[in-house]
Amino acid sequence: MSSQSAGTTGIEPPRNFIFVIDLDKCDGCRKCTEGCHAEMHVPPAWGEPNYEGRQPWIQVFDLPDGTHMPVPCQNCQNSPCTKVCPVGATYYSEDNIVLIDQNRCIGCRICLASCPYERRFFNWYDPPVTEEEKKIQYSPDFNIPHRRGVAEKCVWCRHRTKMGMVPACVEACARAGMKALWFGDEAQDVVSNGVDSVRLSDMIQDRGAYRFKDELGTSPRVLYLPPRGSASA
């Protein structure tokens, strides 16, 4: 799918990943959460009553007006979590994705308290690790195998996105027939749902795209497109 050319200079522009969620199309099936859990072997939530089963790195909410709203990590550009980490374990990658280095994290959980979107999670026990997971070399891009005592979050499947594939949740949504989740690069003006690629500017034109909890000033990189026919938020 990736058709990156090696040109004369070889230098590529910095990527500026962006997530676009079309609330018109989400029907609340939660296939995105399932796809994420399968891809990242997400650890359990260990009894937190608001999360069913596993940590919902992307969680779909059923709003009172009937819309369904998936909320992944918002990858804020002015994120409170990177501000408060005492050991610098959470940081920005080159393409501005907030990552966690679980070799450095001390488990103080101030990042959990600081995230206004509650998209950071913690491994309270040893997560179950399958044999195949043990063979994987840990890296902050693809934080498997998971371990106890450190913070976790969705990292926009950086092991996939840096190769031009879309995150697992986006692909699961496309496979399920909705086309609610789109992922792309703002610099290259492209978003894709794993099957189609369109221009970002076309996608959000006239849709009144907004950001969740924009008033906090965290500059999230997730754009929500309100359902057609409703007043934009």
Add this chain to the structure above:
Amino acid sequence: MTANSTEKNKSIFGPVKNQSSSVYALASSLLAIALWGAYAYYVQLTTGLGVTGMRAVVSWAFYIVNFVFFIGISHVGALMSAILRLTKAEWRKPITRIAEVVTFASLMMAVMMPVIDLGRPDRLLHTIIFARIQSPLTWDFMAIGTYMIGSTIFLYLPMIPDIAACRDKLQDCSKFRRWLYRKLSLGWNGSATQWTHLERAITMMSIIIIPIAISVHTVVSWDFAMLFRTGWNSTIFGPYFVSGALLSGVATVIIVMALLTRFYHLDAYITKRHFDNLGKLLIALDIIVIYFTINENLVPGYKFFDSSSLEGQWMASLFWGQYSVLFWVQVIGGLVIPAFLIGLPRTRTLTGYLVASLMIDIGMWVERFNIVVPTLALPQLPYATGSYWPTWVEVSIVSGTFAGFMLIYLVFSRLFPMISMWETEESVTQHAPPNLAPSATLRVQSGVASSSPDMSKRSFLRYGAFGVMGFSMGLAAMHLPVAVPNSNQDSGPGVPLSNIGMVVSLSEAKSKVDFVISKPTSLPIGSRLKDVRISDDNHLVAFTYVNPLSKPLSLYNEDVALVLTQAQDSPDSSSPAYLPTDFSRITVAGNTAIGREPSISGVAEPGQLQWWRGGIRFAIFSNNTVDEMTKVAESMEAA
């Protein structure tokens, strides 16, 4: 030396010299509680932080509350010793060391708490090696570290002449203690040079320790105020915390003073005047904290009363909601009632001071809890409020720290004199010590219980020890084990079971259908037959099972864990040529079958196993794995 002076010496040195069996008994019981706390921590270290009641929504709880509480108490050393020393308040002299040891002991306990709260305490050094200056936690470590060193020095400096006195006077104590006194007294011999330098050092420390102390608790309050949370997003957290810290610190000193005065017979030095002065300080601080509490709660209450915003929900949860009991206990029991107890002359007795101080201390602990937990429980996204219950691990560790605090204090007071002799000698001649309680008399027997008519040892135990012990036992009684995902919840929306058919008896079903019904002989553990159903056209028979050990099927709106259907099909029916999504082909006792695993999260889709034999289609729907369902299937085929 006058006889009076000898008596006084005995009362100061008595506890240091003689160790009675009751001391050992108390020390062992405190040590036992502390060791039980250590065992609880060991359990937590090996199993994980999940043994606490904290989860993703309420991710800070007892440990951080305890941490803030102990840091708060630790401010009293700076207040009493440094501020009163600099303002040359003479009455402070007998009690400065008591206050400084409270600081020392509570700082020891406070420093342990964030480490206990860490998910990876083996990486503690990362906070130094990889420290990030911008993080409030780094400021925490820096400030607390500086304060610990400062308060230890500040405790140690005025003790040097007294340690020297111990070294000189207590010739018949153990070798270790003699060595300790010798080393710690730094060769003190009371010369003029030494006094000059000592006084200079003490003055320097007094001046510097005050801003350090204030900055420590301010920085600790910024752990919360620097985050985006409703309830923490307040600009007055610094002074709020510092005033609360001073209040709880002074209350602790009053409690300790009362216990020491009674058990160590320090009536000569610690008089009602000291209690009165401290009481005045206490009520002044109490009013300041009430003022800050009003600011913290009335202002957002006015703005957000009955509002559906997060602040409104926070106010509601504090004022009349989930945490209202704790909130009003803190405000009324911890702030208002003690103010009256101390303010009204009728209750301004020793007992009154003690009760008021206990209430304030408990109220302050609850206040820290009300700062940390209700804010974290607020839902920031559209789901239900978080909840938190402490578990035995947290209660044990917190009780262990209280026991550790008392133990450190006990050991310290047995090793070193608790009254600063050289300071008190200067001023003790200035006024005759009035009696502490109306009928108390000076007794110079160390370690023997005195029984004055209205204040007996038992009543002190009752008020003092039971207050703290009862609090922790109450918490222990409240503890619940870590919430296990409840597998017997309502399954949520689903079709009624009557969709499958009407309930009949097995024999009735056998008589109605045209094929031979197979019954499974092997079922998942815990399964129990609920009913047998038959469809309207008598072509389908279903067995439904309940199982408390397994997750119920979300297909139906009743509690059913496994549904086994057998239906008449065309004679050569078999598995479809094209498999549905997530299904795989398997065989069940030689018959073709298809199966799928239950989906792991989100909208639950049950596991399925379907197979065909002799024109009958069998299907199992449950949340068990395909292997488990195959076992059931094969037990039916074997029959």
Add this chain to the structure above:
Amino acid sequence: MRRVLLLVALFAFFIIVQTPCGATAKSLQVSGSLKVSNFGPRDETTAVKSFTVIVSSSGFNGSSNPFYLQVVQGDQVDVRFIYGDQDLSFDNPHKVLIGGYNIVTPDIDSQAPVQEVKFTANQVGSFQFYCIIPCFGMNNLQNGYLVVSASTRSAPVSTQLSNLDVAANGNIITASVLLMNPQGAPISGAIVEFSVSTDFGPVKMGQNTTGYNGVAVLSFPLNAPRDIFVTAHFAGSGQYLQSQTSTSFSPPPQANEPALESPYINGQAPGVDLRLAGVVPFQSSIIVSVGLIIVLSVWSVYALVVKEMLTVWRAGKQKGDDK
């Protein structure tokens, strides 16, 4: 003629393989006013084919026998699934998956009794559709088949796109291409799409119609100057086959723009440790230095105190210590 026989043979093969024994072609026909497919004369031209299928516990259109929808490749297919279980005393939702095209209908139940799917039958073959949620009578809903046969139109003519020129003016890229038939004559009035390569696949930038000279031109902005592939694509029409061409393009560096400062070189990220990304930016360095000064002054007071202590200790040593 030969092609017709071949297709008849193909259909016969499918029938024999898929139909259970005893079923004949006649039993596949359903009477009534429903517009369903049968094995009648094939529709040769690309068209919109609409079908209505009743989904009930007895099967598709009331029977559990294999049920066929017949279309030709290229058809716009429109299938309406209608809920047929109203007479049951309970709600019996169905959800139909069309394999191969991977189309899933929403739930077909008493609340939403009509569900429609629309798609273009691009792939040739036989694709099963069936109900995928456990429902009463699910076993009867496993045998739906969508049969897409190859089109028998007369072969369209091949085309050729050539002379794809890409030029940059600032950050506006202009691409032009020439569409010709095999004889070299330009084709006018054809729609040519231009797309640009990105990390996430080619993105369509726009389309334009070829003029009388067969040339289509399109201008579009390129947000992030980078080396790209530009592709021109003609989708084809009834008489013409599709064609495509692409070329690589390196936009020249802008005169008044600073040189690209990207961390990526040939797709590789640099080996810098980004965990230091929390290193103090300039704005807060003032505050941080003030803080550090305060801390250092406190520690220097401690140092002074320790100095006093050492004096005390030395004074004690001099006056005859008894260590």
